[in-house]
Amino acid sequence: MNGLFISFEGIDGAGKSTHIEHLAQAFRDQGREVCLTREPGGTPLAEQLRELVLHSAMDALTEALLIFAGRRDHLLQVIEPALARGAVVLCDRFTDASFAYQGAGRGFDLQLLGTLESWVQRTEAAPLRQPDLTVWFDLPPTIAAARLSGARAPDRFESQPEAFFSRVAGGYAARAAAEPARFARIDAAAEREAVALQIADVFAARGWLPAEEGAA
Ligand SMILES: Nc1ncnc2c1ncn2[C@@H]1O[C@H](COP(=O)(O)OP(=O)(O)OP(=O)(O)O)[C@@H](O)[C@H]1O
Ligand SMILES: Cc1cn([C@H]2C[C@H](O)[C@@H](COP(=O)(O)O)O2)c(=O)[nH]c1=O
Numbered sequence: 524m525n526g527l528f529i530s531f532e533g534i535d536g537a538g539k540s541t542h543i544e545h546l547a548q549a550f551r552d553q554g555r556e557v558c559l560t561r562e563p564g565g566t567p568l569a570e571q572l573r574e575l576v577l578h579s580a581m582d583a584l585t586e587a588l589l590i591f592a593g594r595r596d597h598l599l600q601v602i603e604p605a606l607a608r609g610a611v612v613l614c615d616r617f618t619d620a621s622f623a624y625q626g627a628g629r630g631f632d633l634q635l636l637g638t639l640e641s642w643v644q645r646t647e648a649a650p651l652r653q654p655d656l657t658v659w660f661d662l663p664p665t666i667a668a669a670r671l672s673g674a675r676a677p678d679r680f681e682s683q684p685e686a687f688f689s690r691v692a693g694g695y696a697a698r699a700a701a702e703p704a705r706f707a708r709i710d711a712a713a714e715r716e717a718v719a720l721q722i723a724d725v726f727a728a729r730g731w732l733p734a735e736e737g738a739a
Pocket of ligand 2: 535561562563590616617618619620621622624625680681
């Protein structure tokens with residue numbers, strides 16, 4: 524069976540974590556091996572880099588390089604081996620987040636991000652490894668902020684002002700417009716159950732899960 528690489532994207536608080544575990548179980552119920560992972564992070568080394576990126580002050584280039592360094596390790600140690608085994612890789616964020624947060628959010632050079640993407644995502648198995656599907660939780664920043672308010676101590680990204688998240692949301696919209704076949708937009712402002720149904724439809728339409736299996 525072919526591996527499947529699925530990423531989940533959206534601004535902080537968009538609702539990704541709420542739905543990923545249920546999807547993982549739906550795939551397991553179909554007899555699939557599931558690799559549940561995240562970025563930044565996903566390997567011991569990349570988790571250490573995550574701690575730095577989320578909590579230590581640094582300039583935009585340092586931030587981008589650390590994120591892509593972690594991504595390289597994650598891709599080689601976890602994602603590629605899982606895909607080679609035929610597993611379903613469910614990844615909470617991948618490179619679209621770099622274009623949205625570092626590119627659109629911080630104003631970092633998009634061309635340089637493209638160069639890093641092409642270096643880091645070239646593997647023995649793929650000239651440019653990208654997700655087969657990116658589930659994009661689209662949510663206005665005001666709603667996300669309200670959902671997250673008081674929930675946890677904010678990290679370097681979560682403590683950014685609303686204008687930052689408006690730019691990040693615009694960055695995701697631009698990536699989705701550039702690759703409409705890879706992206707599935709979810710109206711994440713809907714009630715939890717309605718969001719789950721939208722996700723179920725996306726997976727059923729691709730024949731990856733039975734119609735009822737994706738709904739929480
Ligand atoms: N459809 C929804 N309606 C209302 N609240 C929701 C909905 N979906 C998720 N939430 C709540 O919003 C908060 C953020 O959700 P969640 O942690 O799933 O987002 P996330 O995208 O994983 O965030 P982050 O990337 O910052 O970790 C949680 O408290 C969650 O219970
Ligand atoms: C992959 C990736 C992530 N980020 C940011 C986005 C989030 O604010 C944090 C991760 O936190 P989460 O609660 O696990 O979602 O990291 C980024 O700026 N660039 C990236 O490439």
